[in-house]
Amino acid sequence: MYLTTEKKQEIFKKHGKSEKDTGSSEGQIALFTHRINHLTEHLKKNRKDFNTERSLVKLVGKRRSLLDYLMKTDILRYRAIVKELGLRK
Secondary structure, X not given: OOOOHHHHHHHHHHHOOOOOXXXXXXXXXXXXXXXXXXXXXXXXXXXXXXXXHHHHHHHHHHXXXXXXXXXXXXXXHHHHXXXXXXXXX
């Protein structure tokens, strides 16, 4: 599988407070971004995979709502995670 436990821990360690802190908004946004990038590459090869396309759209919506929450609560953390992940130009 593309997302192993070690990879998840690495993502949470880099973007969250620790590798065990899976509830932080930054960690979840980073994990969703990793999954979105993987599904996007999959859909470039398999363009008729509509189930994957639907799950990709749902993931983007979840990430968007987390980003909106983070923007409302702490704008500095929002700007930091957006810059770090390269979500905006």
